[in-house]
Amino acid sequence: MKPVNSPQQLIGARTLVVLLCLVGTELTLKHVGGFGWWTVNEQSERYGWRMLPSQDARGRDLTVVESINSEGFRDREWEAPQRGPDGAWQKDETLFRVAVLGNSMSFGTSVPIEGVYSRQLERLLQVELDSRGDDRRALVMNFAVQGYVFEQMARVYDDIAARWRPDLLVVPFHPHDIMPMRPSADDADYDFRTWVLRSATYDMLERHVIDRWLPPVPPKAAESVRSLGPTPDELPLRFRDWAALDLSITEQPFKRDNRRWWRLAGERMQGLLEQVEQDGGRLAIMALPRWRRHFRPKVMDADSFWAGWAWERRPRVLRVSPWPLFEQGMAPVLADLRATGMELGTTHDLTTLTWTDSAGRTHRGDELASAEQSLHLLGDMGHFTAHGHSALARALMDAVTDAELLGP
Amino acid sequence: MLFNSFSYLLFLWTVYVLFWTWRDRRSWRHSMVLVASYWFYGQAHWGYTSLLAISTVVDYFAGLGIDRARERGDKRGARRWLAMSLTSNLGMLGVFKYFDFFVDGFEALFTRMGMDAELWHLDVALPVGISFYTFQTLSYTIDIYKGRMRASNRFLDFALFVSFFPQLVAGPIVRAVDFMPQLENPPKLEPSRVSSGLFQILRGMVKKLLMADVLGAHVVDVAFADGQSLGQLGAPALILVTYAYALQLYGDFAGYSDIAIGSARVLGFELKKNFDAPFKAINLEGFWARWHISMSSWFGDYVYIGMGGSRAGLLKACRNAFVAWTLVGLWHGAAWTYVLWGMYHGAWLALVRLIRQVLPGGKLPDRWFVRLLGWAFTFHVVAFSMVLFRCQDLSQFGVAVSRLGDWSAGLPSLESGPRGLALMFPGAGALRSIPWQVLLVMLLGYATHLMPERWLTRTEARWVATPAALQGLVLAAAILLFFALRPPGLSPFVYFQF
Numbered sequence: 089m090k091p092v093n094s095p096q097q098l099i100g101a102r103t104l105v106v107l108l109c110l111v112g113t114e115l116t117l118k119h120v121g122g123f124g125w126w127t128v129n130e131q132s133e134r135y136g137w138r139m140l141p142s143q144d145a146r147g148r149d150l151t152v153v154e155s156i157n158s159e160g161f162r163d164r165e166w167e168a169p170q171r172g173p174d175g176a177w178q179k180d181e182t183l184f185r186v187a188v189l190g191n192s193m194s195f196g197t198s199v200p201i202e203g204v205y206s207r208q209l210e211r212l213l214q215v216e217l218d219s220r221g222d223d224r225r226a227l228v229m230n231f232a233v234q235g236y237v238f239e240q241m242a243r244v245y246d247d248i249a250a251r252w253r254p255d256l257l258v259v260p261f262h263p264h265d266i267m268p269m270r271p272s273a274d275d276a277d278y279d280f281r282t283w284v285l286r287s288a289t290y291d292m293l294e295r296h297v298i299d300r301w302l303p304p305v306p307p308k309a310a311e312s313v314r315s316l317g318p319t320p321d322e323l324p325l326r327f328r329d330w331a332a333l334d335l336s337i338t339e340q341p342f343k344r345d346n347r348r349w350w351r352l353a354g355e356r357m358q359g360l361l362e363q364v365e366q367d368g369g370r371l372a373i374m375a376l377p378r379w380r381r382h383f384r385p386k387v388m389d390a391d392s393f394w395a396g397w398a399w400e401r402r403p404r405v406l407r408v409s410p411w412p413l414f415e416q417g418m419a420p421v422l423a424d425l426r427a428t429g430m431e432l433g434t435t436h437d438l439t440t441l442t443w444t445d446s447a448g449r450t451h452r453g454d455e456l457a458s459a460e461q462s463l464h465l466l467g468d469m470g471h472f473t474a475h476g477h478s479a480l481a482r483a484l485m486d487a488v489t490d491a492e493l494l495g496p
Numbered sequence: 497m498l499f500n501s502f503s504y505l506l507f508l509w510t511v512y513v514l515f516w517t518w519r520d521r522r523s524w525r526h527s528m529v530l531v532a533s534y535w536f537y538g539q540a541h542w543g544y545t546s547l548l549a550i551s552t553v554v555d556y557f558a559g560l561g562i563d564r565a566r567e568r569g570d571k572r573g574a575r576r577w578l579a580m581s582l583t584s585n586l587g588m589l590g591v592f593k594y595f596d597f598f599v600d601g602f603e604a605l606f607t608r609m610g611m612d613a614e615l616w617h618l619d620v621a622l623p624v625g626i627s628f629y630t631f632q633t634l635s636y637t638i639d640i641y642k643g644r645m646r647a648s649n650r651f652l653d654f655a656l657f658v659s660f661f662p663q664l665v666a667g668p669i670v671r672a673v674d675f676m677p678q679l680e681n682p683p684k685l686e687p688s689r690v691s692s693g694l695f696q697i698l699r700g701m702v703k704k705l706l707m708a709d710v711l712g713a714h715v716v717d718v719a720f721a722d723g724q725s726l727g728q729l730g731a732p733a734l735i736l737v738t739y740a741y742a743l744q745l746y747g748d749f750a751g752y753s754d755i756a757i758g759s760a761r762v763l764g765f766e767l768k769k770n771f772d773a774p775f776k777a778i779n780l781e782g783f784w785a786r787w788h789i790s791m792s793s794w795f796g797d798y799v800y801i802g803m804g805g806s807r808a809g810l811l812k813a814c815r816n817a818f819v820a821w822t823l824v825g826l827w828h829g830a831a832w833t834y835v836l837w838g839m840y841h842g843a844w845l846a847l848v849r850l851i852r853q854v855l856p857g858g859k860l861p862d863r864w865f866v867r868l869l870g871w872a873f874t875f876h877v878v879a880f881s882m883v884l885f886r887c888q889d890l891s892q893f894g895v896a897v898s899r900l901g902d903w904s905a906g907l908p909s910l911e912s913g914p915r916g917l918a919l920m921f922p923g924a925g926a927l928r929s930i931p932w933q934v935l936l937v938m939l940l941g942y943a944t945h946l947m948p949e950r951w952l953t954r955t956e957a958r959w960v961a962t963p964a965a966l967q968g969l970v971l972a973a974a975i976l977l978f979f980a981l982r983p984p985g986l987s988p989f990v991y992f993q994f
Contacts, residue, residue: 100964101963101964101965101968102694102964102965102967102968102971103509103968104965104968105964105965105966105967105968105969105971105972106968106971106972106975109968109969109972109973110972110975110976113972113976284979289976289979290979293976293979300915301915301933302915302933303714303915303918303931303933303934305713305714306713306714306718306927
């Protein structure tokens with residue numbers, strides 16, 4: 089074959105095609121396929137996963153913007169915490185600062201940021217402070233990360249939130265949060281990782297190839313024990329047991345076999361309480377309402393455990409139970425739902441509400457006349473609407489007022 | 497910087513463009529590749545570039561010294577220069593690679609003798625690739641001493657030979673006699689060679705990312721995580737792990753060599769083949785003629801033959817083979833597992849020589865079933881030795897050997913899992929199952945390894961004949977495929993530790 093005179097002759101076609109293919113695939117997947125819009129996480133040995141900082145992503149239906157700040161949380165940019173002369177983190181006395189931990193329910197999946205209960209609580213607190221002539225500014229910092237269980241939330245407080253010395257720490261709790269922390273599959277730092285993770289191409293590959301067809305990489309023996317959470321010695325779990333445990337805790341969190349997870353959560357919460365008090369703050373535990381409880385009165389929420397736990401430590405712990413507000417707020421929606429003849433007792437937090445009318449047409453929950461008033465998202469009942477967040481904010485505000493945290 | 501990273505692809509592309517842009521400017525071209533090579537090496541540890549520089553300077557002058565002494569007929573002078581080269585290179589290797597190993601040995605000895613000795617340790621990280629480039633420069637001075645080549649009087653060219661980035665950190669161990677002449681002639685940019693180089697790189701990536709890393713993450717690393725996890729395996733699981741590791745090690749190292757050879761080829765250089773389907777070998781000598789060829793031929797030429805080879809009779813030939821392969825083991829690392837691994841191979845090679853003496857015509861009959869038996873035997877002798885190679889210490893190897901005899905847990909069975917079928921092992925070991933996807937990788941790995949060489953040659957010829965734009969399309973698809981199918985993260989090459 090004849091030698092080539094100009095390197096451009098060789099580089100040109102091949103490099104150009106590679107670049108065009110990669111860029112074309114990326115743009116097509118993003119703008120036509122709808123990939124690469126969701127919030128992107130990266131693996132973390134300490135937390136299991138974390139959100140990549142400084143990203144403007146979209147929620148599940150791609151309509152809600154989820155801006156992640158430089159600390160990796162869905163909130164506005166925060167001022168850096170300050171250290172005192174002794175090197176310890178300092179409390180800002182000009183603020184009434186609340187830190188909210190949590191997962192997707194507190195993150196506000198599918199809800200615009202101003203509708204999330206952390207923001208609504210901030211506004212309620214500010215109004216209250218202003219009405220009292222208190223010069224302090226209310227600031228609620230949202231540290232929720234989607235998918236986190238309690239152990240991960242507690243680690244976020246220990247490592248990150250505690251630096252701001254909040255006046256109040258809110259731990260929202262769903263019974264599933266007793267689940268031990270899942271080990272991180274990988275915490276490798278490789279070149280261009282954040283670019284890769286943010287790309288639509290990776291999103292597509294992850295959803296349609298990696299998560300669907302490829303077996304998850306098993307952690308090495310030592311890692312599988314190390315990453316389990318609160319007290320590794322007591323948790324002889326192996327990787328393949330995770331799915332079974334997850335199912336058990338999701339379906340029957342209070343059954344005998346799962347009691348030890350509540351005990352471990354209680355011990356972890358005790359540690360958190362002591363830390364929060366040492367930091368000059370108060371702890372509030374909020375039992376998040378469960379969809380199924382509307383139809384099956386025997387279904388218990390996290391309050392069944394934390395109410396007694398908080399009672400034993402009164403008045404150190406604020407117990408927040410928004411259930412009555414939810415029961416009341418959901419009444420018209422439930423009436424409409426019952427009228428459809430749907431078997432509501434069998435619905436699950438993670439299913440989508442659908443029913444078939446007499447003409448054989450299928451309807452979705454969010455087509456109901458009263459859907460606008462619902463506190464649960466009717467297409468994703470494990471999460472809340474802005475109304476639901478509003479109820480959570482009110483319940484928290486009531487607890488703050490009752491405990492006289494803003495003064496008598 | 498790892499070959500299996502994006503950074504390397506960008507780095508290689510940049511070097512490629514500059515190299516061919518300056519193809520008519522020899523000093524610019526060579527200087528650029530030299531700087532790029534030091535930068536490449538410095539990514540691992542900048543401080544250790546000084547060792548590379550020392551080795552270069554010492555052997556450059558040693559080469560000139562030997563050459564001039566030979567010209568004068570001054571044998572003693574040549575020997576003195578050679579001794580300096582040997583002392584410098586082996587000294588460097590001894591200090592950075594073996595010092596702590598021997599200190600540990602002395603400590604253990606003193607403890608056995610009832611003395612409480614805590615000796616000083618160097619405690620430094622092993623300079624990446626030191627075993628490769630010291631042997632490369634040694635071959636240069638020895639070849640000049642033996643009169644196989646003349647010394648180079650171009651320092652830049654010699655420095656480039658020592659530090660040439662594709663083979664710098666994990667071989668192949670290039671001989672000056674093969675490489676230096678390539679620096680003399682102006683390079684010619686031939687599309688077919690560039691295409692062939694890219695094919696080699698792709699092949700290497702497949703071996704590393706889709707074969708070695710997958711088997712490592714899903715099978716080998718889980719089983720060998722610690723002594724406890726290995727101790728929980730039954731014999732069937734351990735046998736499968738052994739097969740997986742043999743393929744992983746091959747994929748990892750041969751993958752590196754392929755990428756090295758391909759990278760050199762796109763820059764117009766030819767490096768010799770380092771692996772030639774080693775698991776096709778039907779005897780142990782054949783295996784070593786196919787596995788890490790540049791290293792085994794180095795030890796063959798400079799140690800085995802240097803000690804007399806087979807010239808001084810059968811028993812001395814057996815002794816020489818044993819000693820040479822014990823040193824091969826030690827070359828791989830400062831650990832008793834490597835030494836024992838080398839001795840194991842040395843002993844087998846010596847035994848093969850002895851058996852050959854009693855065979856009619858010095859070889860086995862050339863029948864298909866004899867070849868098949870020979871292949872199966874050789875493969876298992878090699879695969880078993882790789883367990884020793886992989887174990888962290890001799891006690892872990894002891895556990896592995898004891899588990900090979902344990903069939904009490906029964907045979908594995910195919911069961912349905914969350915993402916399809918998986919081979920489930922009875923018992924409660926760390927490795928409870930191997931998913932079908934991983935089994936498929938293993939099966940395809942061995943199948944492609946054992947397929948006739950001409951199939952691969954034909955595929956390469958087709959690739960070379962493919963228009964560049966179409967190659968670009970395949971390359972883009974390959975990049976995406978590597979992303980999707982490889983395990984998360986970036987695992988370094990196994991041979992980096994040597």
